[in-house]
Amino acid sequence: MGLTTEQVERYRADGWLAPLDVLDLVDAISLAKQLESAESTYPDHLHASNRNNAHLAFPFLADLATHPAIVDAVRSLIGDDISLWSTVLFIKEPGSSAFVSWHQDAHYMALEPDNFVTAWVALTPSTLESGCVSVLPGTHTSQARHSDTFGDDNILTRGQQVDDVDTSGMVHLELQPGQMSLHHPRLIHGSQPNRSNQRRVGVAMQAYLGGNVRPTSGQHHVMHIAGRKPPSEFSISPRPFGICTPAGLATRAAANQALADVLYDGAEIRRGL
Numbered sequence: 001m002g003l004t005t006e007q008v009e010r011y012r013a014d015g016w017l018a019p020l021d022v023l024d025l026v027d028a029i030s031l032a033k034q035l036e037s038a039e040s041t042y043p044d045h046l047h048a049s050n051r052n053n054a055h056l057a058f059p060f061l062a063d064l065a066t067h068p069a070i071v072d073a074v075r076s077l078i079g080d081d082i083s084l085w086s087t088v089l090f091i092k093e094p095g096s097s098a099f100v101s102w103h104q105d106a107h108y109m110a111l112e113p114d115n116f117v118t119a120w121v122a123l124t125p126s127t128l129e130s131g132c133v134s135v136l137p138g139t140h141t142s143q144a145r146h147s148d149t150f151g152d153d154n155i156l157t158r159g160q161q162v163d164d165v166d167t168s169g170m171v172h173l174e175l176q177p178g179q180m181s182l183h184h185p186r187l188i189h190g191s192q193p194n195r196s197n198q199r200r201v202g203v204a205m206q207a208y209l210g211g212n213v214r215p216t217s218g219q220h221h222v223m224h225i226a227g228r229k230p231p232s233e234f235s236i237s238p239r240p241f242g243i244c245t246p247a248g249l250a251t252r253a254a255a256n257q258a259l260a261d262v263l264y265d266g267a268e269i270r271r272g273l
Helices: 005-014 025-041 059-065 068-078 246-263
Strands: 016-021 082-084 087-092 100-103 116-122 133-135 146-148 160-162 179-183 189-191 200-210 221-226
Touching: 005 016, 005 068, 025 059, 059 200, 059 221, 068 082, 068 116, 068 179, 068 200, 068 221, 133 179, 221 246
Parallel strands: 100 160
Antiparallel strands: 016 179, 082 200, 082 221, 087 200, 100 189, 116 179, 116 200, 133 189, 146 160
């Protein structure tokens, strides 16, 4: 069905939209169990330092990324031609000190124009106590200055953070399993540690690109989602056929290497993705 006109207008004004129901509770719980089983069976491919682009090696995550309810909502914002730049499993263990500093996704992605959107799907409750995503409405209209901290507990690649943040208007995007938030690539957002006794599991499709988006530097691997195929400036990654097949693992490795090169461009330190 896509988004309503009112929802689109709200997203344009605020830079975010939540909560949106995309999966029923049974399906969300089933996905969480599949992920937990995959982590146990394939620990080398889903440990804390290897949670990018898992959709290229695990079909159930590719199915989530192409779920009609998600794609229809995204289409309402960026148009009919859609490709997926990357995915990230954002998992915080109970009592974990892991956090995400205030940042803008687009700052290090080397993509223009900013006609792309991140979809964040909760597979377990994402609450203020468990470290849900928090946003600063309206901050998507300009580019902020960032500093790299490389903090040990910071989930972000470079520990990047926006300097001089005014958090007085922050909103906490609490989600139940099966619900989704959408946010603009220049929206300032972050999240706090998980102080609950339950694992917080979310899957971020970061990001769905509109057909007019192009790389400004580096090599970029994308998966075609809908409409016309991505332009020739992108390398197209196929969907996986089977869990952790040699072809799927090779596709994921190539995409992750290219992703690391883009995200670490100009960085003084480089740590594992």
